[in-house]
Every structure is written in C-alpha cells, then in structure tokens.
Amino acid sequence: MTKHVAVLMGGWSSERDVSLRSGEACAKALEGEGFRVSRVDVTREIATTLSVLKPDVALNALHGPAGEDGTIQGVLELLRIPYTHSGVLASALAMNKDMAKVVMAAAGIPVPQGKVVTRAEAAAGHVLAPPYVLKPIAEGSSYGVFIVPEGQEYPPQELSRADWAYGERLLAEKFVAGRELTCAVLGNRALDVIDIRAADGGWYDYNAKYSKGGSIHILPADLKGNIYQTVQELALRAHEALGCRGVSRSDFRYDDRPGGTGELVVLEVNTQPGMTETSLVPEMAAFAGLSFGGLVRWMVEDASCDR
Numbered sequence: 001m002t003k004h005v006a007v008l009m010g011g012w013s014s015e016r017d018v019s020l021r022s023g024e025a026c027a028k029a030l031e032g033e034g035f036r037v038s039r040v041d042v043t044r045e046i047a048t049t050l051s052v053l054k055p056d057v058a059l060n061a062l063h064g065p066a067g068e069d070g071t072i073q074g075v076l077e078l079l080r081i082p083y084t085h086s087g088v089l090a091s092a093l094a095m096n097k098d099m100a101k102v103v104m105a106a107a108g109i110p111v112p113q114g115k116v117v118t119r120a121e122a123a124a125g126h127v128l129a130p131p132y133v134l135k136p137i138a139e140g141s142s143y144g145v146f147i148v149p150e151g152q153e154y155p156p157q158e159l160s161r162a163d164w165a166y167g168e169r170l171l172a173e174k175f176v177a178g179r180e181l182t183c184a185v186l187g188n189r190a191l192d193v194i195d196i197r198a199a200d201g202g203w204y205d206y207n208a209k210y211s212k213g214g215s216i217h218i219l220p221a222d223l224k225g226n227i228y229q230t231v232q233e234l235a236l237r238a239h240e241a242l243g244c245r246g247v248s249r250s251d252f253r254y255d256d257r258p259g260g261t262g263e264l265v266v267l268e269v270n271t272q273p274g275m276t277e278t279s280l281v282p283e284m285a286a287f288a289g290l291s292f293g294g295l296v297r298w299m300v301e302d303a304s305c306d307r
Contacts, residue, residue, distance in 0.1 A: 002034065002035065002036045003036065003056045003057060004036045004037075004054075004055045004056045005030055005036065005037050005057045005058070005059050005300055006037075006038045006040050006050065006055035006057070006058045006059070006081075007023045007026050007030070007037060007040065007058075007059045007061055008023070008042050008058055008059065008060050008061060008062050009022065009026075009027075009039065009040065009041060009042065009061045009062060010023065010041035010042050010062070011041075011042040011062045011064070011066055012042075012043075012044075013062075013063065014165065014166070015143070019061055019062050019067065020041070022274055022276050022279070023061035023275075024039070025275055025276055025277060025292070026275050026296050027039050029292050029293045029295075030293075030297075032293050033296065035300065042062060042066075042067065042072070046072065046075060047078070047079065051079065055081060057081070057082050057084070057300050057303045058076055058083040058084070059083075059084050059296065059299060059303070060072060060083055060085050060272060061275060062272060063272050065095070067272065068094075068095050068271060069096075070087075070089065070092035073086070073087055073088045073091050074088050077305055081305070082304045082305055083303055083304075083307070084246050084299045084300065084303045085246045085247060085248075085299075085307075086245045086246065086248065086307060087245060087306070090242050090243035090271060090307075091271050093242050093243070094242050094248075094268070094269045094270070095138050096137060096138055097135065097137055097138065097171050097268055098116045098169075100242060100268065101114075103241055103242060104238055104266060106241075107241035108237075109234055109238055110234075110263075110265045110266065111265055111267075112173040112174050112176055112253070112265045114128070114133075114171055114174060115127070115128075115171075115172055116169055116171055116172075117169075117170055117171075117172050118168055118169060118170070119159055119164065119167075119168050119170060122134055122155055122156075122159050122170050122172065123155055123156075123157075123159035123160045124155075125155060126148070126155055127172045128172050128174065130150045130175075131147065131148060131149050131150045131175035131177075132172055132173060132174055132175050133145065133146070133147050133148070133173045134155075134156065134159075134170050134171070134172055135170065135173070136166040136170060136171075137167060137169045137171055138167065143166060144165075144166030144167075144170075146159075147175060176253035176254075176263055177255050177260065178253060178254050178255035178260055178263075179195055179221075179253070179254045179255075179256060180195070180196045180251070180252070181196070181231055181254055182196060182250065182251050182280055183232055183250055184235070184248065184249040184250075184273065184285070185235055185236055185239040185244070185247070185249075185250070186247055186285065186288075186290075186295075186298070187246070187298075187302065188236070189236075190233070190235050190236045191281075191284040191285065191288050192221075192232075192284055192288065193219075193220060193221040193223065193228055193231045193232060194217050194218065194220075194221055194280055194283065195217075195221035195222065195223075196215055196216075196217055196218075196280075197216045197218070198215050215278075219287050223254075223256075227254065227256075227264065234250065234252070234266055235248075235249075235250040238266050238269050239269065242269055244269065244271055245302075246302050246303075246307075247273060247281060248269055248273065249269070249270045249273040249280060249281055250266055250267075251267045251269075251270070252265065252266055252267060253265050253267060275296075282295060
C-alpha cells in the first residue's frame with residue numbers, strides 16, 4: 001500500500017514564503033519516490049484538516065514560529081501522526097536561541113558571549129561594545145538581525161519602528177569575525193562542512209540565503225588542521241545536547257583571519273533547515289551520495305511520534 005504523506009508548509013510566520021518553496025520541493029521529490037502526497041498550507045485549523053486527511057506521515061516543511069518551535073509537533077503528537085524532524089522539547093529549545101545557548105554551553109559547546117535585552121534597551125543605546133550582533137530570540141532566515149560594526153555611533157534605528165514584527169526580546173552577541181560555516185546532522189551522522197560566503201562580499205543575510213547566486217558554497221570547506229573534524233563533532237554534540245531528531249543543521253563562526261582569535265563558536269541549531277533549491281542540507285546530502293529524493297525518503301522513513 002502506498003504511504004500517504006502530508007507535506008506541511010506555509011503557515012503564518014515571517015518565513016512563510018521560504019516554507020512554501022521547501023514544501024513544494026519536498027512534495028515533488030516524494031511524488032518522484034512513489035509516495036501519495038497531500039500538500040497542506042497550514043492554518044490554525046490544522047488539527048481539523050489533518051483529522052480529515054488522515055495521512056500516514058507528516059513531513060514538516062514549516063519554518064519559524066508555530067512550525068519549528070514545538071507547537072505543530074504537539075498537535076501531531078496529540079493526533080498520533082508520525083512526523084519528521086525534532087520533537088516538542090528539542091524544537092522549542094532550539095528555537096529559543098538564548099535557552100539553547102545555555103544548554104549547549106553546559107554541554108561544553110563553545111557559544112558566543114552575549115545577553116538577552118529588550119528591544120527598547122537595544123534601541124536606546126549600545127548594549128554591548130561594537131562590533132556586536134542583535135537577533136530576535138525566536139526567528140530564522142536572518143529576519144530582524146543586525147550586525148553593529150565597530151565605530152557605529154548609534155544602534156540600528158529600525159528597532160524603534162512601529163511595525164517591528166520580531167518580538168520584544170533580542171539576543172545581543174559579540175560579533176565573531178571570520179568565516180560562516182555550517183554542518184548538518186542526519187540521524188546520528190554529521191555530514192560534510194560548507195564554508196558560506198555571500199556573493200557580494202557582505203554577510204549571509206536573507207538575500208544571500210535564498211536568491212540564486214546570492215551565496216557561494218565551498219564544499220568541502222577548506223579548513224586547516226583538525227578544525228573540519230571539530231566542526232562535525234560540535235554539530236553532532238549540539239544535535240544531541242538539544243535532543244534533536246532526524247535532520248538538523250548547526251551554524252558556526254570561525255575566526256581564522258591572520259592575527260585573528262582562532263575562535264570557533266556554534267551560533268545556533270536549526271531543527272527545520274531549508275529544503276529549497278538553494279538550501280544547504282540537500283547540497284550536503286548530495287555530496288555524501290544521497291539524492292534529494294533519497295533524502296526526503298529517509299526523512300519519511302525516520303518519522304515517528306514521541307520524538
């Protein structure tokens with residue numbers, strides 16, 4: 001009997017458009033693998049929708065709040081529909097960047113120095129000595145992220161906008177110069193490491209992430225000494241410390257500049273990494289010999305409740 005997979009996508013977070021692209025890519029690949037697929041644009045009536053649809057498995061292609069923070073995972077647990085990626089606790093923990101840092105630091109994983117501040121505090125004056133980074137506690141895809149460079153007199157004025165949509169608590173972190181690295185974990189295996197560079201020479205923002213040609217991915221990353229293996233080990237340790245399941249992707253900064261600090265830190269763990277045509281996890285999986293169809297098949301076969 002053909003397995004029926006509901007691909008959950010869209011939703012109402014700021015990452016809706018990216019999620020729709022991830023979901024469509026996954027749905028097409030699953031159809032190519034012979035699965036029966038229902039595309040579900042998630043609304044607040046999702047429990048009713050799934051109760052009627054009665055899929056065998058839910059492939060979660062949602063990004064951001066509600067889809068990535070344990071909310072939809074709790075709904076799927078209640079409905080007893082096996083699902084992909086991490087469970088309720090790991091999803092909520094990883095999405096809450098400040099609490100994830102506490103857990104990772106307790107596990108001996110290096111993380112950037114920083115603190116939680118209110119939006120009002122961050123807008124009123126520098127909360128750390130520049131250069132530093134400000135990011136929402138629970139957003140993805142670089143929404144609401146600012147790099148405050150050395151010598152900048154005032155904090156980002158966008159923080160005072162009336163239409164600010166990224167929450168009232170921000171994480172302020174010391175800016176670690178150097179390279180942006182990323183490494184995915186598939187089950188209990190760390191994949192290879194990508195060195196990400198924005199094509200325009202700037203930082204890896206939303207446009208660099210999702211525009212074709214917006215970023216250059218160097219795979220495998222050219223890293224000296226045992227740094228490559230250290231990145232893989234830290235990605236696996238972070239995945240395990242937060243209790244992740246299925247696929248996750250950890251992002252790093254590494255300061256290997258001449259005269260730099262040599263610092264290597266884990267910025268965050270993504271429990272619902274992107275699955276678009278420019279996404280990193282499919283690229284790492286392909287480098288490891290796993291096609292996009294094979295990757296989504298693995299995810300569906302790995303799905304369960306009580307994750």
